[in-house]
Amino acid sequence: MMKLKPAEPDFVEMVKEKIGGNYFSIHIGINIHRIDVGEIEATIDLQGHHLQQMGYVHGGVTATFADVVSGFAAFTLAKRGQGIVTADLRVSYLNPGIGTKLYGKGWVIKAGSRMHFCEAEIWTIDENGKRTDVAKSSSTMVVV
Numbered sequence: 001m002m003k004l005k006p007a008e009p010d011f012v013e014m015v016k017e018k019i020g021g022n023y024f025s026i027h028i029g030i031n032i033h034r035i036d037v038g039e040i041e042a043t044i045d046l047q048g049h050h051l052q053q054m055g056y057v058h059g060g061v062t063a064t065f066a067d068v069v070s071g072f073a074a075f076t077l078a079k080r081g082q083g084i085v086t087a088d089l090r091v092s093y094l095n096p097g098i099g100t101k102l103y104g105k106g107w108v109i110k111a112g113s114r115m116h117f118c119e120a121e122i123w124t125i126d127e128n129g130k131r132t133d134v135a136k137s138s139s140t141m142v143v144v
Contacts, residue, residue, distance in 0.1 A: 004038040004111055007079040011037070014080065015072055025068050028061060032072065038108035040072045046100055057097025057134065062122055066091055066137035069106030070118035074141035077111050087115070088140040097134040099124035116141045 008014055012035045019025060019032055028050070034041035044050065044065060052058040067089050075084045106120040122135040 004077060004108060006037050006076055007082075011035075011076045011078075014078070015040070015075055018075060019072065022068070024064075028064065030065065030068055035072075035076065037076055038073055038111065039105070040069045040076070040107075041103075041105045042069050043104070044102040046097075046102055050102075054096075055098070057102055057124075059091075059093060061102075062093065062097060062135045063089065063091045063137070065102060065104045066106070066120040066122055066135060067139065069104040070120045070137065070139045071106070071141055073106040073108050073118055073120075074111075074116040074143075077108065077116065078143065083144045084116070084141045085144055086139060087142045089137060090139065091135050091137045093135050094133045097122070097124055098132070099126060101125065102134070114143050116143070 015035050029044050032042045050061045071084050104122045108116050108118050110117040118139045120137045123131050123133050125131050
């Protein structure tokens, strides 16, 4: 993995400010727990409105979560006044999302001046501590 450098020394505060204004992420309950250069880790405490008719995490929630953790990973590299938008998102669903909490990690695999290429992993952990991979994604994030 390439060595990444933030454009701003206060990138952690920038991410916290930006997520505070991301109303949809707040609405679905995304909680960011770790912010590092080019990496984000977050969780969602699952509730009924996150699930589809068979009781699994809805695919749209999973895709949104992958998009958010990847996008904010890219945002850790932004300059003040810049934004990050998704140009492309590919999600591979691996297993049904079953549990009380959804975990996600997004990271930048290649940073550029106008585009960042990112990946994400989404998983659950059961009551015995067993991890179940729910989805993996790759995305292209554009600097605006």
